[in-house]
Amino acid sequence: MSTITLTINGQQVTVPAGSTILKAAEKLGVFIPTLCHHPQLTAVASCRICVVEVTFKGRKKLVPACMTGAQDGMEVETESAAVVESRRTILELLLANHPQDCLTCGQNGDCRLQDYAFRYNVPGAGFSGERHAYKIEDDNPFIIRDMNKCILCGRCVRMCAEIQGDGVIDFAHRGFNTKISTAMDLPLSKSECVFCGNCAAVCPVGALQEKGLRSSARTWEVKKVKTICPYCGTGCSIELNVKDGRVVGVTSCDGEVNGPALCVKGRFGYGFIHHPDRLTTPLIKKNGRFVEASWEETISLVAEKLTGIKNDHGPDALAVLSSARCTNEENYLLQKFTRAVLGTNNIDHCARL
Amino acid sequence: MPTCCCQNNAVDDRQKALQRALSKYQNTKGALIPLLQEAQEIYGYLPGEVMQYLSKELKIPFSKVYGVATFYAQFHLQPRGRNVIRVCTGTACHVKGAGGILQSIQESLGIKSGETTADLRYTLETVACLGACGLAPAMMVNNDTYGRLTPAETLQVLKQYK
Amino acid sequence: MKNLAGKYKKIICVCSGGCTSSGSGKVLAGLQAAAAEKGLAGKVLVRPVGCHGFCQQGPIVTVEPEKIFYTRVTEADVPDILEALETNRPVERLLYVDPTSGKPVVTYDQIPFYSRQQKLVLEKCGCINPENIEDYLDQGGYKALKKVLSTMTPQEVVDEVKNSGLRGRGGAGFPTGIKWQGALSAKIKDKRYVICNADEGDPGAFMDRSVLEGDPHSVLEGMAICGFATGSHEGYIYVRAEYPLAIKRLKIAIAQAEEYGLLGDNILNSGFNFHIKIKAGAGAFVCGEGTALMASIEGSRGMPRFKTARSTEKGLWGKPTTLNNVETFANIPVIINKGSRWYSSIGTEKSTGTKIFSLTGKVVNTGLVEVPMGVTLRRIIFDIGGGIQNNKKFKAVQAGGPSGGCIPADYLDLPVDYDSLDEVGAMMGSGGLVVLDETTCMVDLARFFLKFTQQESCGKCTPCREGTKRMLEILTRICEGKGTPKDIDDLERLSRVISSTSLCGLGKSAPNPVLSTLKYFRSEYEAHINDKRCPAGVCSNLLVYTIDAAKCTGCGACARACPAGAISGEKKQPHAIDAGLCIKCGSCLQKCKFGAVVKK
Numbered sequence A: 001m002s003t004i005t006l007t008i009n010g011q012q013v014t015v016p017a018g019s020t021i022l023k024a025a026e027k028l029g030v031f032i033p034t035l036c037h038h039p040q041l042t043a044v045a046s047c048r049i050c051v052v053e054v055t056f057k058g059r060k061k062l063v064p065a066c067m068t069g070a071q072d073g074m075e076v077e078t079e080s081a082a083v084v085e086s087r088r089t090i091l092e093l094l095l096a097n098h099p100q101d102c103l104t105c106g107q108n109g110d111c112r113l114q115d116y117a118f119r120y121n122v123p124g125a126g127f128s129g130e131r132h133a134y135k136i137e138d139d140n141p142f143i144i145r146d147m148n149k150c151i152l153c154g155r156c157v158r159m160c161a162e163i164q165g166d167g168v169i170d171f172a173h174r175g176f177n178t179k180i181s182t183a184m185d186l187p188l189s190k191s192e193c194v195f196c197g198n199c200a201a202v203c204p205v206g207a208l209q210e211k212g213l214r215s216s217a218r219t220w221e222v223k224k225v226k227t228i229c230p231y232c233g234t235g236c237s238i239e240l241n242v243k244d245g246r247v248v249g250v251t252s253c254d255g256e257v258n259g260p261a262l263c264v265k266g267r268f269g270y271g272f273i274h275h276p277d278r279l280t281t282p283l284i285k286k287n288g289r290f291v292e293a294s295w296e297e298t299i300s301l302v303a304e305k306l307t308g309i310k311n312d313h314g315p316d317a318l319a320v321l322s323s324a325r326c327t328n329e330e331n332y333l334l335q336k337f338t339r340a341v342l343g344t345n346n347i348d349h350c351a352r353l
Numbered sequence B: 001m002p003t004c005c006c007q008n009n010a011v012d013d014r015q016k017a018l019q020r021a022l023s024k025y026q027n028t029k030g031a032l033i034p035l036l037q038e039a040q041e042i043y044g045y046l047p048g049e050v051m052q053y054l055s056k057e058l059k060i061p062f063s064k065v066y067g068v069a070t071f072y073a074q075f076h077l078q079p080r081g082r083n084v085i086r087v088c089t090g091t092a093c094h095v096k097g098a099g100g101i102l103q104s105i106q107e108s109l110g111i112k113s114g115e116t117t118a119d120l121r122y123t124l125e126t127v128a129c130l131g132a133c134g135l136a137p138a139m140m141v142n143n144d145t146y147g148r149l150t151p152a153e154t155l156q157v158l159k160q161y162k
Numbered sequence C: 001m002k003n004l005a006g007k008y009k010k011i012i013c014v015c016s017g018g019c020t021s022s023g024s025g026k027v028l029a030g031l032q033a034a035a036a037e038k039g040l041a042g043k044v045l046v047r048p049v050g051c052h053g054f055c056q057q058g059p060i061v062t063v064e065p066e067k068i069f070y071t072r073v074t075e076a077d078v079p080d081i082l083e084a085l086e087t088n089r090p091v092e093r094l095l096y097v098d099p100t101s102g103k104p105v106v107t108y109d110q111i112p113f114y115s116r117q118q119k120l121v122l123e124k125c126g127c128i129n130p131e132n133i134e135d136y137l138d139q140g141g142y143k144a145l146k147k148v149l150s151t152m153t154p155q156e157v158v159d160e161v162k163n164s165g166l167r168g169r170g171g172a173g174f175p176t177g178i179k180w181q182g183a184l185s186a187k188i189k190d191k192r193y194v195i196c197n198a199d200e201g202d203p204g205a206f207m208d209r210s211v212l213e214g215d216p217h218s219v220l221e222g223m224a225i226c227g228f229a230t231g232s233h234e235g236y237i238y239v240r241a242e243y244p245l246a247i248k249r250l251k252i253a254i255a256q257a258e259e260y261g262l263l264g265d266n267i268l269n270s271g272f273n274f275h276i277k278i279k280a281g282a283g284a285f286v287c288g289e290g291t292a293l294m295a296s297i298e299g300s301r302g303m304p305r306f307k308t309a310r311s312t313e314k315g316l317w318g319k320p321t322t323l324n325n326v327e328t329f330a331n332i333p334v335i336i337n338k339g340s341r342w343y344s345s346i347g348t349e350k351s352t353g354t355k356i357f358s359l360t361g362k363v364v365n366t367g368l369v370e371v372p373m374g375v376t377l378r379r380i381i382f383d384i385g386g387g388i389q390n391n392k393k394f395k396a397v398q399a400g401g402p403s404g405g406c407i408p409a410d411y412l413d414l415p416v417d418y419d420s421l422d423e424v425g426a427m428m429g430s431g432g433l434v435v436l437d438e439t440t441c442m443v444d445l446a447r448f449f450l451k452f453t454q455q456e457s458c459g460k461c462t463p464c465r466e467g468t469k470r471m472l473e474i475l476t477r478i479c480e481g482k483g484t485p486k487d488i489d490d491l492e493r494l495s496r497v498i499s500s501t502s503l504c505g506l507g508k509s510a511p512n513p514v515l516s517t518l519k520y521f522r523s524e525y526e527a528h529i530n531d532k533r534c535p536a537g538v539c540s541n542l543l544v545y546t547i548d549a550a551k552c553t554g555c556g557a558c559a560r561a562c563p564a565g566a567i568s569g570e571k572k573q574p575h576a577i578d579a580g581l582c583i584k585c586g587s588c589l590q591k592c593k594f595g596a597v598v599k600k
């Protein structure tokens, strides 16, 4: 494969042909801020926060690092005076049309706008003037949608269209009035949204927040525990967000199988974990009422009944339905048990229904 | 929606016209915008159901159809007046007093730019440039262009449109 | 006028371009009916023609072969015009009066507005019927296409265009031949497109409209030649929605050209196929930008795209695409017919040929002007344009529309071409020239343009979407007398960032009107901010209306006109304006017959 050698902040780096300046900088460990760029989504180069100063063939100009191809002999400055002025101004412009309510914002601590404002020392909105005044959308159990906080990076739109394959949201209107919107600008609850929450997962700011998670913990209070989603056999990586020993939310974490994507169950279906109705011991029905029992008692009872049916009616009178919530190992054991112990091939799985 | 036989016929005719438009653009790439244009010709504006229908037929997400319809100034998602007044506020007209023309219309019709009179007689709009700069200040009413206007003449012209 | 003069004794040409808005339709119908009634059928031809360019004087009627030029014709003038054909004495009252000599001028070639122009592209506009292909053929139309198809290879055509030095007339001035070479050499071969950009959206520009409405075949011919030269068989014309007449004439022209075998399959039996489709825009200025235009043809929102390859490599639907402006295409037949050497001898070394300017604003003769590149602004504005209206003082000319800038009087002798305009902070743009006099406030003008770009920003990239909004707000504040010295710094910083970081040309050039007025008219900004004064007397918040007691007769006309009841005074006694109540509408100023109301 042909390669390209360029200079970034005085350091030489060689990358495969076709790489962007951003990729080349990553290789050197040089930081370049990005908002609209997402490695899994089509590049659009719209936020312009990633501009870098490039001198090439005697001409100097600012270009977006996320989409500009690296060229042999390019000289790139990632923090020149012009770059820093541009980034600061862009941040001031974004903040001039963004609520300054970081104190109560659920995204506080996990927000790119905040991080970059800190990095480039932008204390707040640099300009006064009109701001958006959209109604906050809070009528569904999963996502809080506050378009006043939206910086129009379009990641959610691309996520919904390119990865989720739904295209429920898109850019609407234009210019200063551009807004990410469902068809006819209805709330998500009245649209075809399936509430996978993948849009919220890629939103770099607090415009799309997971309702449960962001209202129950500050971002720095949670411990993230990486695990595999138990809902189905796909095996998506998830992170349990744990606060004080309780799971307060699930986030995606660029898993090998699923990237940043999850489905509604994986992302939002964690309520059962600490639910008061959840069974914590086996129950046995005695005299028409369920009564708590020990595992020994319960397993003996089940074994006794299964043996009874097998003896009276033959093994094929028994059938086993396994659960998608079980792990592969558990499912393997169950079919082994069915075939080898019960002696029947009547084993199936709910995911086939 | 009130129903009487004549209105039903009108509805039917419009649906048929839309069908014809759809078959005309079958297998044509980039058909969405021309179809929205035809739909607006037929209905006078773009009702939500019509956009939804086009979205299904063209297999384009409804959100995208909505996004396109709200991007272009030509498309209207609300019913419009029978006569559309478009006052040019382009450079030449601006310099030659388009502001006064606009103001006199606004005052006499009691609506602002972008609005429609209650009797659906007029919709008032401004446009960036009609390309009739030599005749500034200019306006269009429906497809007719008028140039070298004065506020008084403008109001005279409007009276012709019932 | 060639050949046709032989068939008919007289041809009466009625402008049906821009003049339709001053009522030329009725004149045309009246002349046709009256001529038929008088039994003049085989002798006199009444024909609708494209724009003469002198819109100021419309409706315009010319009589060939004498070149008689009638201005501001109405239906009532029809009998006299026909009678004059017989008496051979032109209708005097309809003739153009030369403003300097005060004498009537009979023929158009004696009018300075015309005699000082050089018409290559507009040559046929105003003398052929744009809805009749025969007229175009009569004037040598489609000869260039025939020549190309029968005697040239695509590379030869590209070389000819390269050698002509033609640069794109759509604004950026990119060399057309080099663009075509890119498309001809593109890697992708299966499908290629030609697009004509007829989205002419610059407020103040209407030359493309005139060409499309007055001579549509010249554009079709240019496109077909481009198709042949770049290996493309499919062309689109993207016409803005506001030009229904242009769309209608193009449709007619395409149908006629297909009928004559000049478009479609196997053109002139050469084996070359070329089909042209019309795409009507839907009202978005940004769609004039190449990538947005293509997104729009593809059926999407007209949002520009970051280009990772040239459009001639990957354009419409990912295929090599040659995009040129209307006027660019209309130049092609001229170049092929007369040769690149001849063509490149016109204009300047780096900007060859002619350019059509639309001259508007406070100039005496508004209209379309075609002159060789390199002519000075003075010649265009004063010699051709007739100077400033009402003997006011020339202040500046705004060149290049919302992406251009203001050029002050110091540069009146600047030869106009792509590079010289760039150097002074303006731009050729599409060729709009808006003449400004001393009564134009430059801050207000900058605000006007920013308002336009702000409304037309597609909203995709941050600097343009958010930045133009803030610039507009700052300018509005300054015009309202609420500006602070920091505002100028903010405007300069925003301008710098928006022009260097925006995604497309709209944002990149949006600050130009502000930068150029700040450069040449900074003191006006400072007067607004520091002295709360608008030197040109435009920004109403900063104006004070007073009554000059010495001139006031106490007639009371002003008091009756004042909608705010701000004027009081005894009958026949000097009146006075209560500054607190005055809403600065200017009604009193208009009403006072004695010049007693003073605006400062």
Ligand SMILES: Cc1cc2nc3c(=O)[nH]c(=O)nc-3n(C[C@H](O)[C@H](O)[C@H](O)COP(=O)(O)O)c2cc1C
Pocket: C167, C168, C169, C170, C171, C172, C173, C174, C176, C197, C198, C199, C200, C201, C202, C285, C286, C287, C288, C289, C290, C323, C324, C325, C326, C328, C329, C430, C504, C505, C506
């Ligand atoms: C915002 C914007 C609007 C434009 N509008 C037009 C237009 O209306 N007509 C046009 O020919 N070019 C327009 N252009 C320039 C085109 O992008 C492109 O350069 C041109 O059509 C190429 O043709 P040419 O080389 O023949 O000039 C516009 C550019 C920008 C950035």
Ligand code: SF4
Pocket: A149, A150, A151, A152, A153, A154, A155, A156, A157, A180, A199, A202, A203, A204, A205, A207, A208
């Ligand atoms: S909601 Fe979030 S992801 Fe979507 S465009 Fe706005 S900021 Fe970007």
Ligand code: SF4
Pocket: C286, C303, C304, C456, C457, C458, C459, C460, C461, C462, C464, C465, C502, C503, C504, C505, C506, C507, C508
């Ligand atoms: S510069 Fe303006 S018009 Fe161009 S892409 Fe950015 S927002 Fe859109």
Ligand code: FES
Pocket: A033, A034, A035, A036, A037, A044, A045, A046, A047, A048, A049, A050, A051, A064, A065, A066, A067
């Ligand atoms: S990250 Fe490059 S433009 Fe947004």
